Amino acid sequence: xxxxxxxxxxxxxxxxxxxxxxxxxxxxxxxxxxxxxxxxxxxxxxxxxxxxxxxxxxxxxxxxxxxxxxxxxxxxxxxxxxxxxxxxxxxxxxxxxxxxxxxxxxxxxx
Amino acid sequence: xxxxxxxxxxxxxxxxxxxxxxxxxxxxxxxxxxxxxxxxxxxxxxxxxxxxxxxxxxxxxxxxxxxxxxxxxxxxxxxxxxxxxxxxxxxxxxxxxxxxxxxxxxxxxx
Numbered sequence: 419x420x421x422x423x424x425x426x427x428x429x430x431x432x433x434x435x436x437x438x439x440x441x442x443x444x445x446x447x448x449x450x451x452x453x454x455x456x457x458x459x460x461x462x463x464x465x466x467x468x469x470x471x472x473x474x475x476x477x478x479x480x481x482x483x484x485x486x487x488x489x490x491x492x493x494x495x496x497x498x499x500x501x502x503x504x505x506x507x508x509x510x511x512x513x514x515x516x517x518x519x520x521x522x523x524x525x526x527x528x
Numbered sequence: 529x530x531x532x533x534x535x536x537x538x539x540x541x542x543x544x545x546x547x548x549x550x551x552x553x554x555x556x557x558x559x560x561x562x563x564x565x566x567x568x569x570x571x572x573x574x575x576x577x578x579x580x581x582x583x584x585x586x587x588x589x590x591x592x593x594x595x596x597x598x599x600x601x602x603x604x605x606x607x608x609x610x611x612x613x614x615x616x617x618x619x620x621x622x623x624x625x626x627x628x629x630x631x632x633x634x635x636x637x638x
Contacts, residue, residue: 450625461618461629462571506571508627516627520570 419444422509424519431526437494439522441507444488450510451483451490456521457503466492497526531555532630534619540636541609549604549633551619559622560602564588564615571618577602609637 423442431437439453450469454462468474468481468490480493490509494501504521511517535550551560562575563586573586577596591613592606602621606613614637620627 452626459567459634461632464626464628467626510625515573518571 420519421445421511421517422507422519424505424507424522426520427523428525429522431497431524433497433499433526433528435497435526437497437501437524437526439492439494439505439507439524441490441492441509441519442488443490443507443509443517445509445511446485446488447512448509449512451481452508452510452516453479453481453490453492454506454508454518455503456506462506494524497524499526499528502526532619532621532628534617534630534633536633537631538634538636540638542638543608543610545609547606547609547635549617549619549635551602551604551630552600553621553630554600555621555623556599557621557623558599559627560596561620561622561627562586562592562594562602562604563618563620564590565618566615575604609635611637613637 421444453466455465456462466481468483474481478495482491504523506521507519532553558579560577563571564574565571572588574588574590575594577583583594594604616632616634618632619630
């Protein structure tokens with residue numbers, strides 16, 4: 419089992435819809451969780467961090483964490499074509515190591 | 529956020545050459561990282577440092593070496609470049625939990 423798992427996609431959603439990206443992790447001791455956005459040929463950009471169970475909202479983005487289920491998700495409301503990118507889930511292990519998932523490719527079509 | 533600089537941004541070089549990829553940050557972060565990423569593939573940690581004179585190898589075996597003589601500077605060196613080293617190299621620094629990436633160096637070895 420991989421330490422951080424994501425569906426590679428592509429996830430295709432129409433413009434204006436809600437995109438839901440999911441991530442599971444294996445180490446129950448993990449305390450810090452991050453979502454990065456990576457455009458093709460560019461470096462990853464941090465868009466959200468979450469540390470506590472529940473929801474955290476920032477503009478059109480909402481991160482959701484459920485430590486009991488070892489599940490973290492990212493919702494993008496009112497999706498725009500400019501949101502089309504690969505979204506990387508990253509989990510910080512108790513050893514302080516940051517583990518990245520393989521990423522989910524999101525396509526938002528007009 | 530962090531200001532992280534990488535040079536060169538693009539490098540095309542012949543087999544057998546020695547190369548150094550530069551990474552610097554102006555925020556005084558102790559933790560710095562080097563990742564390797566092939567197009568459309570996942571990030572692989574190749575080196576990291578938790579401060580001056582501290583360097584460790586990452587998860588992916590790499591023929592590169594790093595040094596950390598100054599807090600702001602974390603160069604990566606390949607003594608003898610080979611076509612298998614063709615990839616994107618990403619540097620990141622970390623003030624606490626969150627890692628921030630530089631723009632990357634795209635290396636092509638002919």
